[in-house]
Amino acid sequence: QQQVKQSPQSLIVQKGGIPIINCAYENTAFDYFPWYQQFPGKGPALLIAIRPDVSEKKEGRFTISFNKSAKQFSLHIMDSQPGDSATYFCAGDYSGGYQKVTFGTGTKLQVIP
Amino acid sequence: NAGVMQNPRHLVRRRGQEARLRCSPMKGHSHVYWYRQLPEEGLKFMVYLQKENIIDESGMPKERFSAEFPKEGPSILRIQQVVRGDSAAYFCASSPGAGELFFGEGSRLTVL
Numbered sequence: 641q642q643q644v645k646q647s648p649q650s651l652i653v654q655k656g657g658i659p660i661i662n663c664a665y666e667n668t669a670f671d672y673f674p675w676y677q678q679f680p681g682k683g684p685a686l687l688i689a690i691r692p693d694v695s696e697k698k699e700g701r702f703t704i705s706f707n708k709s710a711k712q713f714s715l716h717i718m719d720s721q722p723g724d725s726a727t728y729f730c731a732g733d734y735s736g737g738y739q740k741v742t743f744g745t746g747t748k749l750q751v752i753p
Numbered sequence: 754n755a756g757v758m759q760n761p762r763h764l765v766r767r768r769g770q771e772a773r774l775r776c777s778p779m780k781g782h783s784h785v786y787w788y789r790q791l792p793e794e795g796l797k798f799m800v801y802l803q804k805e806n807i808i809d810e811s812g813m814p815k816e817r818f819s820a821e822f823p824k825e826g827p828s829i830l831r832i833q834q835v836v837r838g839d840s841a842a843y844f845c846a847s848s849p850g851a852g853e854l855f856f857g858e859g860s861r862l863t864v865l
Contacts, residue, residue, distance in 0.1 A: 646795075674853070683757070683844050683856030684796070729795060740809060741786075741854060745795040 644732045646744030653720055653751055661715045661747045663730035668711070670732035674741070675704065675715050678727045687728070688715075720751045755780070757847050758827075759857035767865050772832040772839070774860045778847030785828040786854065787813075787820060790842045799843075802828060835864045 645664045653659045665673075672691055676684035690697045690704040690713065697704045701718040717724055730744040758777040766772050778785050787799040798812040802822035813820065817835075822828040832839055842861045846854040 672852075676854075676856075681858070683846075683858045684854075685856065686853045689853075740798060740801060742798070743788075743796040748793075 644744040650748040672733040757857035774830040775827040776845030777827040782847035
């Protein structure tokens with residue numbers, strides 16, 4: 641199965657810091673790269689997503705940087721807050737055919753006050 | 754518009770019993786996915802279904818596990834003769850087709 645590799649496994653930052661989570665994919669057919677946020681006891685929810693025709697996408701404090709040639713993408717959280725503490729999953733997907741999203745292994749982020 | 758509804762939220766079974774997990778997709782969504790999540794691990798794809806059809810079950814164990822999405826009613830993930838290794842959170846997600854997956858809050862199965 642095509643993998644999406646995610647790192648780090650866990651991350652602790654101070655409030656106001658900029659945590660960065662990195663992902664690398666293998667399947668060049670992927671054309672949609674979402675990030676999901678999961679709070680304890682809850683299901684994942686879409687946070688932000690990017691397509692490979694752009695190199696960066698910002699939504700509020702969340703930014704995805706995308707490097708198509710390296711097959712890598714990353715999530716940056718500006719001015720992180722304790723409420724951002726959650727597990728973040730990157731994923732790869734392709735719009736051709738049915739949708740079978742391949743998730744990374746997740747990054748547990750803790751933002752301390 | 755109600756979100757994806759999963760029940761039960763918590764289920765305890767003894768080894769050898771059967772577990773049935775239900776998922777009602779969002780209104781208008783005809784695509785349902787089941788994922789399994791072990792503690793401190795990622796989401797593992799199990800099965801993808803459309804109404805009355807299994808599209809991809811490549812992530813589902815060949816034995817003891819089955820899934821259905823009937824014309825009427827919720828999607829059901831069925832685990833027969835549960836073992837301790839089946840203890841996990843099972844998440845259902847739905848979508849109208851391409852794009853965002855909408856997840857339920859999960860069903861947490863504990864096998865004693």
